[in-house]
Amino acid sequence: MDGGWKTDDGIQMVDGDNFRPKCIYVAVMMRRIMDAILNKDAMDDKDYVGNKRLELSGQLISLLFEDLFKSMTTEVKNLTDKMLDKPDKARNFDMSTNIITLGLERTLSTGNFEIKRFRMERKGMTQVLQRLSFIGAMGHMTRVSPQFEKSRKVSGPRALQPSQWGMLCPCDTPEGEACGLVKNLALMTHVTTDEEEGPLISMCYLLGVEDLELLSAEELHTPDSFLVIFNGLILGKHRKPLRFAAAIRKLRRDGKIGEFVSVYVNEKQHCVYLASDGGRVCRPLVIADKGISRIKQHHMKELVDGVRTFDDFLRDGLLEYLDVNEENNALIALYEGDATSETTHIEIEPFTILGVIAGLIPYPHHNQSPRNTYQCAMGKQAMGNIAYNQLRRMDSLLYLLVYPQRPLLTTKTIELVGYDKLGAGQNATVAVMSYSGYDIEDAIVMNKASLDRGFGRCIVMKKYSAVIQKHSNDTSDRILRPNRTADTAGRMQILDDDGIAAPGEILKPFDIYVNKQSPIDTRTPKSGSAANLPDSAYRSNAQSFKGHGGEVIDRVVLCSDKDKNMCIKFLIRHTRRPELGDKFSSRHGQKGVCGTIVQQEDFPFSEKGICPDLIMNPHGFPSRMTVGKMIELLGGKAGVSCGRFHYGSAFGERSGHADKVEAISETLVSKGFNYSGKDFIYSGITGCPLQAYIFMGPIYYQKLKHMVLDKMHARGSGPRVMLTRQPTEGRARNGGLRVGEMERDCLIAYGASMLIYERLMLSSDPFEVQVCTACGLLGYYNHKLKTGICSSCKNGDNISTMKLPYACKLMIQELQSMNIVPRLKLADA
């Protein structure tokens, strides 16, 4: 690097023969170590967000490029050397080795960063962006993954750090092994990028930093002079650290130096830290002078009028970015009203401490905290709109809602990220009551008429593709016009005359969607032209549809894949209405499956004739404590009755970004509802009023992508595994349902021995073996002699026939192959 100040690893480097800076650096380190030994409080916290750096794609790719570029130059040098050694030097110089292209491609497609030069070896660095839902994609782009492995059982890095306030979302983290390690950026977080150091360093010297070279030992240790540390290297000392910091801040606010340069005075360590490196998280705050906000009414008016933008605020020095360390030098008031004369900054909005996904939750500050975390995991699975171009995309799997809605109870975050335009859910009128007993364990009861009218209807699009392979002998697959007269089973009905299924056709199971034929011989080179092979040289390789039936071909795309083969892609669309067992969830971590579907006339109805879309069991509330959901219901009800979208932004009651329950209640009363949202309800079955007032109103419900149709599975007889002859496992292989160890234990406890026998042998892998009672080894059945023979006794005298699980026979043989001889001792039962 230019100045020669530090190595790539950020360690002070020796400039020529001058070891003095290095000595001082080591001495400072020693002093810190001793401090930490004497006083545990002086220890640095490694989970402190200010001590962390995020790596962005640009930095990583620049490292990768540097490595590849250096490899390329050495390669070119080697080539040149080799060339110059040769006698005829006047030849074409070929260096088309594509090291950079190939290297970049390989690293990006595998995600394995293996850069020897920088001792970097990391897996899974690239991820395919989740496009299953709009909010899933947004959430994925704000995700922060840790470098170290997740299996460590430590609580420190997983715990919520106070310093992540406003920088990382406190709610959005996965459950399970990555809990607390994988984080998400908060709404206004900015991750810095590297800034040029040279000018900043010379500026520091101009502002009165004294080079250590010029200081005597006594001057070095004057008590009120502070060490100035810039990006981890010692610049020198400053006698008036506060003035120095103030000067730098002034320059930053005036836009003379980058807005992400941070300066932080640490009184305890007698240091001033400056940082301009990349990967720090920082966030904007309103600057306050002696507790008075710099943003005035007229500024806000200009913002509303569109004359002023956020960047203008930044440029005019009304806002500034603070990183986690510099926040320690600031006194930040939550609201302008709370500011005192010491206040230096004011928060822009408290709801911005949450991330994009947690921002969708209305009234999250009224919920039990894990519920918000659960919702963050579920919001990504909700079906809805993916993007504006969703119907032109060719994703391998796409879940869409037919009638997605905008939530009646919105938050500011929803408007900022555009969830109100690309929603993933519907406003369902929910009655919180018990109904029919099919609503236990969070199951919901749904109104059939609502489903008829389109509630929860979704579209599942799946991509199928067929490749017209070119073979090594110049032959190639071909697509044939369907022979309609020979098509007796009607499996080719959906094909067009070009042999490819037509868009808009409705598929049945086993329908052929591309009438492909492959040459029988794909190896031996053909003498004549490969194109006019006789029909007999082809065999059918038609692809048939394996699905539920009722799917529709949405689109067909012809393209060429990376090997220049023609590739036909089919997007197959399936429109589904909700059925028993489909999963739904509100925005408060309250998931539940559809327990039963009930006719509208059996549903309860209110005095105003309102009939709910779904019924939720009230037992979902006490243990979950999702008060936010109740307020959502109230706010939604007030919203529909007065025609204004209500807000429920986090912590928004004070700043007017969330409607207060009192105000909502007033609206409800003025529209003729009870203030508590509880209605007088008539039973649809008896016609009499119910003996309780029912809490009823609209709640935004999400349909999650887990649907029974994709999961339900049963099998009678079916495929078996070759090796053990036991039934296969898993739905994809049409497998059986395993009677596992615990189930076996239960059966033993019940004494149901015949059931065990039936499950573990007859329905699994029964096998007839010939056992020699003399030597106890397995024999074989000689079909010529029609008797069993023992191959070790060389006779069939003592053979008895018995049934064994094939896996047992397999094990006996495997043991024999390892020179262990299991012998079966048979006795008469």
Next chain:
Amino acid sequence: MPEGDVSMAEESNNGSGLDYIMSLEDVPSKLPPHLELFKTRVLCNNDAPVHTETIQYSGAYATLGVDNSVRLDNFCENFKVEVKRLTDSDMEFDLIGIDPAIANAFRRILISEVPTMAIERVYIANNTSVVQDEVLSHRLGLVPIRADPRLFEYPENAGDDKNEKNTIVFKLHARCRVGQPRITVKSDKLKWLPNGSELPCEDVRSNAGSKPKTFTSFTCSQDSLPEFSGNSISVTYPDIILAKLGPGQEIELEAHAVKGIGRTHAKWSPVATAWYRMLPEVVLLEDVVDEVADELKNKCPANVFDIEDFGKGNRRATVARPRDCTLCRECIRGGKEWEDRVSLRRVKHHCIFTIESTGALPPEVLFTEAVKILEDKCERVITELS
């Protein structure tokens, strides 16, 4: 109602069982007032409604000597229907002296058993719009059709035959030419084809001379039939958005409507909704005067109470419009004293019935249809029993 009991008992004193007891002199013919209240009113207390059930058992009050059996003559005498509001699409009427179970039966029948015509099959010739075929078909299915379902037969009765008696055919053809702005396809684009389907059946190759076989086999044109000569069949509302077309997009389809009932699919439900509520009754248990009266009047968002001036600046609250009470319970909110002042009740045997028709039939006809269906059901029960 209780007054009727006396006269009824006198008429039929030919001396058997309950009737005989009733005819005796010293038997009380009326329930004590608190039981009468529980029998005829739902008390809507602040915490929960009580006495919501109706008492069905005929001998429920036999020990008190009061007959609780349902009697046709009694019912006929007391039953009244008062129509309060009637428009083309909705009506509100009072059913007085009816058990809520019966009113509920009408409601259930209206929602799920009165038939209408709705689009059931859609044959799409071309659809290049963004709306998927099945979504478009679903939307078409929900479009209400102005056609009297009584003039049609259920398709199940005709087997595979789709004739002029069980099918209404609509055509929709909309195109947005290249270079034009986007257009919105609304339900008025659905054109009735009285002569049946015009789309040829694909699988049957017809001879060149004869008419190509279509999806329907009408023997005559529907508008030649006398039933339809006066009123042609159309959609009820012309402005229901079906789809939007961008430049170059086109929809061409044929939609076949058949008769069905709401239980099968909500599209066949003739009502947007039908429901009833019990007549509200607001009773002031004590005199509410002066400031408290003002407070009470201001509490009620439905403006149920009035202030009555009875001289010398003395004011008293009165219940002026109990029918407007929405049961918001505001008047009994603010503590026990308010609950003691005001009693909110519902009259069990007085149902305010509302029908919102989707337009196939006017609401009053819908109700009579519902009554007919209930009649049929009763008859079926009787014949099955005998």
